[in-house]
Amino acid sequence: METLLFLFPGDRPSFGAEEVRALAEVYGLELEPVVSHQRFLIARSRSWLADIVLQRAALVRVVGIGVQIVPRLPFPSTLQQLDFDALMGDSRTYYLEGVRVDRKQTADTRLMTVLQELGKQILFQTGKRVSAARPDCRLFVVISKQWVVVARKKGEIRAKFFKQRCPKYRKFRHPAAMDPITNRWMVNVARVKKGDLLLDPFCGTGGVLIEAALLGVKPLGVDLDPRMVRGSIENLKMYGLHAEVVRGDARYLPVRSADGVATDPPYGRHASTWGATLRELLRKLFTQLRGVLRHRGYAVVAAPQELPVRVLAAEADLEYVWEGLQYVHGGLTRRFVILRNM
Template sequence: MLYAFELSGEHESLPVFEIFACLDVEELEYSEYAHFDQCLVVDISENNKEVINKLDSVSNRLAMSHSILKVAGICDTDFDDIIKTTENLNINKHITPEQTYAVRVNKVKHYTSINGEQLEKKVGGCIYRKGNEKSYRVNLRNPDIEFRLILTDKCIMGSVVAKVDRSCFEDRAPHKRPFFYPGVLMPRTARTVVNLSKVKSGETLFDPFCGTAGILMETGLVGINCIGLEVQYKIMAGACMNLDDLNLDYSLLMGDACRLPFVDESMDAIVTDPPYGKSALIKAESMNYLYAMSFKEMYRVLKKGKYAVIVTGNPVRELVKDAGFVLHKEHHQRVHRSLTRVISVLYKK
């Protein structure tokens, strides 16, 4: 069965690999079917009810997607072709008698000049005529089923099986927290890097440069045990304030990321955003020393077969290789003119 993920479009590769990571966490068997502009279609081969439950769990973790659709059809982004495809749909796989529905159109960029409101009415009429007078009733305010058409380089139509609550990330914006410190990851990025680690519920994620706890906040909110380390007392106290504000369970320690107080292979995942400005030199001998030694320590405490995700200001390929990691994937995220973050996904064999 095909399922489509409506992507946020805020980054070229991060939304796609976040989805792959979350599907892996739920142990779904899938393959990439097609990748359109701001829409990823995957083929999932499992029992339908079980898939829907797992996709609901996936939606609760995702940060860089809007919704998940059970695909009904894919066609050219042409008005007549869309209507013809709708008329040929087996609608029973998406709606049952007596359920209400609404049709919504999302136009991505400038791929088409189709009038979205007119298309919604026309497709809605096609669905209505597939039933009888007592079935498939329209309810624009509170429908049981939402049919969604994503108009990108193709038209992907389907029924929404899950939505991502992106507004909650805005509620956790850094300036709204009890303790604010500039230069931290925004909540959606923090959640995404947590997801890239493929950490599962009940496992433990460790952040050796936890700062004000932005990564730990997103970790705790998805049911993951979180441990943080911070070298400055003032920042650690602020991290406690932020975590307590969300009523999360956590463990925070003061210490040096170059000398971690943990036994070998004790962590299920490591996700961190080390300092990469002048502030990094408050305690460290040099930036190179800080990174080299902390990466080796991260490798030591991470379990075999697990992932670490490190956010830096420049590529750190040689340093992570020297530490023992395999570079699984590297993403570049432009923040502003003078800063492009490098998100390195690392694997420990």
């Protein structure tokens, strides 16, 4: 077991923590939280989880290993408790970067002040020098109101990585399309792995299907609009990917089974419900998921904040697992709800 650090982006931080929990579960890895903060999680797990998160996650920014944590106060003497020989091993040079995660700025929590003090401590303890160009070891520091956390940086996930798959670059475009970061997160929290079958019963332009296919998950899309069916197949082709996409009604699913479900049903300004209410669409979908979704399989559903998804799920005997909110614009805050088939 190793102590790992996961830093989450400032918007929707609780989504990142759920994503890490989901990935640990998918690969059967224990996850023992040591410190849970809104913006970061320090947890004990197998070091393999760090690699999995870096390969798959969307809403995690930095992953660190060999984590050490000290109280922030009394500053700077508290930094003497950090063991830099253990942190840096036999590397001769290092690079230090970090982030301050709690709002309130006092002189001793300014990022530069902490980095400078850490630099002095490293020099004093180890004699190692900074190299900005080619460091042997990269250290990442998180400063919160309560803690100073230092880890060896294992890697980072840049939003840039997802940019090339933004809806505006797709061959078939539609204003209701969701961004690839959210789509990837949905695939991950649906807890599917390579070879599993993931169903999106309102697949639209195929964003969820694309992210699933990139992970080796078999995507299965359903949409009532034949333009969407053709368009999502075209979009997958653009990236050299394939999905089974069929025209159908999510209220009468043309599908026998699925290992996971991730979906963004119609509710915004741009997506048509074809005369039905969203409540009716979800009620009928959930009733069928009892039979379609594998035992203990997960479904993640997006909906406007006002819709009581949790109540509809309970009526269909689906277990409520987690929910989080995403502000989209003045008129729309989305609620993502994760459910499990019992």
